[in-house]
Every structure is written in C-alpha cells, then in structure tokens.
Amino acid sequence: MDLGIQNKVALVAASSSGLGKAAALQLSREGAKLAICARNEEKLSKTRENIAAETGGVVQTYTADVTQQVQVNRMVADIVSNLGSIDILICNAGGPPPGFVDDFTPDDYRSAVELNLMSTISLCYEAIPHMKKNRWGRIVCVTSVSAKQPIPNLILSNTARAGVLGFAKSLSEQVASYGITVNSVCPGYTKTERVEGLAQSYIDSGKGTQEDFYKTIEASIPMKRLGTTEEFAHTVAFLASEGAGYITGVALQIDGGYIKSLF
Numbered sequence: 001m002d003l004g005i006q007n008k009v010a011l012v013a014a015s016s017s018g019l020g021k022a023a024a025l026q027l028s029r030e031g032a033k034l035a036i037c038a039r040n041e042e043k044l045s046k047t048r049e050n051i052a053a054e055t056g057g058v059v060q061t062y063t064a065d066v067t068q069q070v071q072v073n074r075m076v077a078d079i080v081s082n083l084g085s086i087d088i089l090i091c092n093a094g095g096p097p098p099g100f101v102d103d104f105t106p107d108d109y110r111s112a113v114e115l116n117l118m119s120t121i122s123l124c125y126e127a128i129p130h131m132k133k134n135r136w137g138r139i140v141c142v143t144s145v146s147a148k149q150p151i152p153n154l155i156l157s158n159t160a161r162a163g164v165l166g167f168a169k170s171l172s173e174q175v176a177s178y179g180i181t182v183n184s185v186c187p188g189y190t191k192t193e194r195v196e197g198l199a200q201s202y203i204d205s206g207k208g209t210q211e212d213f214y215k216t217i218e219a220s221i222p223m224k225r226l227g228t229t230e231e232f233a234h235t236v237a238f239l240a241s242e243g244a245g246y247i248t249g250v251a252l253q254i255d256g257g258y259i260k261s262l263f
C-alpha cells in the first residue's frame with residue numbers, strides 16, 4: 001500500500017531507540033524525509049546510520065531535549081530551514097519512573113508533566129504554523145494504555161498522559177479545517193529498553209525474576225504476548241498517511257486487547 005507520504009518531512013521526537021526509532025524507520029521506508037531527535041548524540045548518530053543504511057532516505061539528526069522549550073524551538077526552526085517544512089510530527093519522549101502514590105512528591109508530577117504533556121504541547125505549537133501554511137499535516141502523539149486504563153505502579157504516567165489525550169482531542173478540532181489531523185496512539189507493553197527498565201525495577205524491588213515479570217504481563221494481555229515495535233510503527237505510519245486524512249481526534253490502542261473498556 002502506498003501511504004502517499006513520499007518526500008513529506010517527518011519529525012519523530014525521542015527516536016534514537018524503541019518506539020520512536022521504529023516509527024522513524026517505517027516513515028523513512030515510506031519515503032518521508034526524516035528528522036530524528038534525542039539527547040544522546042552518539043546513540044542518535046548510530047540510529048541515523050542504521051535507518052539511512054536500510055532505506056537510503058534523507059535522515060537528519062537533531063540533538064535536543066524535548067522538555068526544553070528553547071531546544072524544541074531551535075530544532076523545529078532548523079528542520080524547516082534544512083528540509084523546507086514539517087508535514088508529519090510524531091510527539092514522543094521518555095517515560096516517567098514507575099512507582100505508587102507514596103513514592104512521589106508533587107515535584108515528580110511536575111517533571112512527568114514536563115516530560116510527556118508539555119513536550120507534546122511545545123512540539124505542536126512549533127510545528128503547526130508550518131502545517132497550516134501548507135494546509136496539510138499529520139500529528140501523532142505517543143501516549144500509553146495507562147492514559148485510558150491507569151496502571152497501578154505507573155501513577156506519574158497515568159496522570160501526565162491523560163492530559164495528552166485531552167490536549168490532542170481539543171487540538172484536533174481546532175486545526176481540522178487546515179487539513180491537519182491529530183491522533184494519539186496508546187501502546188501497551190512493547191518490547192523496548194523502557195520495558196527492560198521496568199523489568200529491572202521489578203527485580204530490584206524483590207518481586208521476582210525477569211521471567212516472572214514477563215509472565216505476569218503476558219497473563220494480562222488477551223494476545224498473551226508483548227507487542228513488537230514493528231506493529232507499533234505500522235500503526236503510526238498509517239495515521240501519518242495521506243489515506244488517513246479523515247481520521248482525527250482518536251486515541252488508538254495498540255495493545256493486544258489489554259484495555260478492557262469499550263472506548
């Protein structure tokens with residue numbers, strides 16, 4: 001299927017590994033000109049080499065922390081100056097640490113909101129004027145199943161990501177007339193470094209072994225397995241496609257059936 005995004009400019013935030021990297025690779029396979037970003041320059045360069053070696057496409061790196069407004073502003077300005085525009089924006093960042101209510105102070109919530117909600121808002125505010133000018137845009141916000149069905153030991157994630165769904169839905173209505181779609185994806189457990197980190201904190205807290213961690217998770221998923229980064233990436237690429245132009249304001253689960261509710 002031709003996604004119709006050949007030569008569109010795509011910024012995938014937080015994309016030197018995991019879900020962001022997989023989404024970036026898929027968009028590059030579909031012919032998009034890619035801007036990838038993360039904080040660690042060395043890892044980001046390796047990712048650029050990997051993607052460019054596979055697809056032969058344009059892949060530019062931008063070392064930036066998406067929680068820093070000034071760095072986001074500079075990155076978007078540089079992308080527009082180097083690649084001409086931003087047509088596709090994938091909002092993504094790292095995840096806040098796991099824990100329960102007693103593990104955190106209000107400052108921890110402020111950091112989580114900066115990481116997941118404010119970074120999304122900053123990226124959208126910077127990219128949207130360029131999309132409006134072209135009367136075409138695709139925004140996909142990476143959240144989590146925790147935004148729809150809170151996960152007990154992820155109280156920071158549950159809190160910040162629900163805000164992203166509220167922002168994305170509101171924004172979708174206000175930019176729709178410019179041909180810009182705004183959707184969220186809610187991945188369930190997908191095998192990345194982030195999940196390996198959650199496994200480590202499970203082991204460190206004495207709850208059991210790595211095998212116990214994965215068994216517990218798999219038992220909670222109707223498909224009885226974790227998702228793959230490829231499955232995640234195909235969904236994001238579809239939402240970024242020309243053909244998905246009438247889908248906006250949705251929060252789509254990619255979770256093997258994990259979420260129990262109807263909506």
Ligand SMILES: NC(=O)c1ccc[n+]([C@@H]2O[C@H](COP(=O)([O-])OP(=O)(O)OC[C@H]3O[C@@H](n4cnc5c(N)ncnc54)[C@H](OP(=O)(O)O)[C@@H]3O)[C@@H](O)[C@H]2O)c1
Pocket residue numbers: 013014015016017018019020037038039040041043064065066067092093094095096142143144145186187188189190191192193194195
């Ligand atoms: N994997 C899952 O099962 C799953 C499920 C639901 C939701 N999520 C969420 O999806 C997001 C991505 O998860 P993942 O599993 O792909 O994580 P990951 O494998 O740890 O990758 C995170 C990526 O984000 C970059 N990053 C982190 N903080 C950043 C920042 N402040 N500014 C710019 N780049 C930043 C990292 O590079 P640097 O460290 O070099 O910056 C890295 O490239 C997270 O928010 C996670 O909580 C993941």
